[in-house]
Amino acid sequence: GAGVSQSPSNKVTEKGKDVELRCDPISGHTALYWYRQSLGQGLEFLIYFQGNSAPDKSGLPSDRFSAERTGGSVSTLTIQRTQQEDSAVYLCASSPLESYGYTFGSGTRLTVV
Amino acid sequence: AQSVAQPEDQVNVAEGNPLTVKCTYSVSGNPYLFWYVQYPNRGLQFLLKYITGDNLVKGSYGFEAEFNKSQTSFHLKKPSALVSDSALYFCAVGFQKLVFGTGTRLLVSP
Numbered sequence: 001g002a003g004v005s006q007s008p009s010n011k012v013t014e015k016g017k018d019v020e021l022r023c024d025p026i027s028g029h030t031a032l033y034w035y036r037q038s039l040g041q042g043l044e045f046l047i048y049f050q051g052n053s054a055p056d057k058s059g060l061p062s063d064r065f066s067a068e069r070t071g072g073s074v075s076t077l078t079i080q081r082t083q084q085e086d087s088a089v090y091l092c093a094s095s096p097l098e099s100y101g102y103t104f105g106s107g108t109r110l111t112v113v
Numbered sequence: 114a115q116s117v118a119q120p121e122d123q124v125n126v127a128e129g130n131p132l133t134v135k136c137t138y139s140v141s142g143n144p145y146l147f148w149y150v151q152y153p154n155r156g157l158q159f160l161l162k163y164i165t166g167d168n169l170v171k172g173s174y175g176f177e178a179e180f181n182k183s184q185t186s187f188h189l190k191k192p193s194a195l196v197s198d199s200a201l202y203f204c205a206v207g208f209q210k211l212v213f214g215t216g217t218r219l220l221v222s223p
Contacts, residue, residue, distance in 0.1 A: 107156050
């Protein structure tokens with residue numbers, strides 16, 4: 001596609017429920033990143049996929065968070081047993097191999113009530 | 114470890130005046146530096162990057178940034194601000210995985 005697509009754009013969920021956030025990167029981009037942006041804070045790195053290499057999961061805040069990338073394209077970020085502190089905007093970005101700088105999607109605003 | 118500091122939470126400037134949004138960094142080796150802008154309810158948009166070469170980097174929308182190795186700074190500048198430049202600006206450092214600053218809100222008044 002022309003840009004990075006994220007869905008849903010908004011998600012309201014009850015505390016304790018599981019949620020799945022989807023990211024569809026730009027076609028041909030080998031790298032895919034997930035960041036979290038909380039109110040009044042900067043971007044917090046979550047996870048990074050690069051081609052067929054093992055993902056860099058060093059930013060995932062707890063074992064309730066997981067992500068996968070199928071076929072080197074679409075990625076899903078899953079948050080299990082959501083907590084109120086998970087409320088944030090989840091941003092996905094992609095980049096081509098050996099290119100510096102990302103293209104971001106518009107994000108998914110997650111609200112846990 | 115890499116880190117970025119944006120010392121100002123908000124910068125206020127009148128339309129037509131020059132603007133500067135500050136960024137300092139800490140990184141071992143040669144830094145790859147970036148500026149992104151976020152408009153309300155939108156994702157981040159790439160403005161410019163420094164990889165190597167000329168210390169003055171020109172980017173989108175008339176913005177430029179000056180890489181200063183001795184001061185470990187990468188300040189964003191524009192000679193004449195527009196009201197439409199009002200947004201949240203992020204500085205970032207990294208190679209593949211970027212570390213972002215906390216952002217600076219730029220408010221340009223008419």
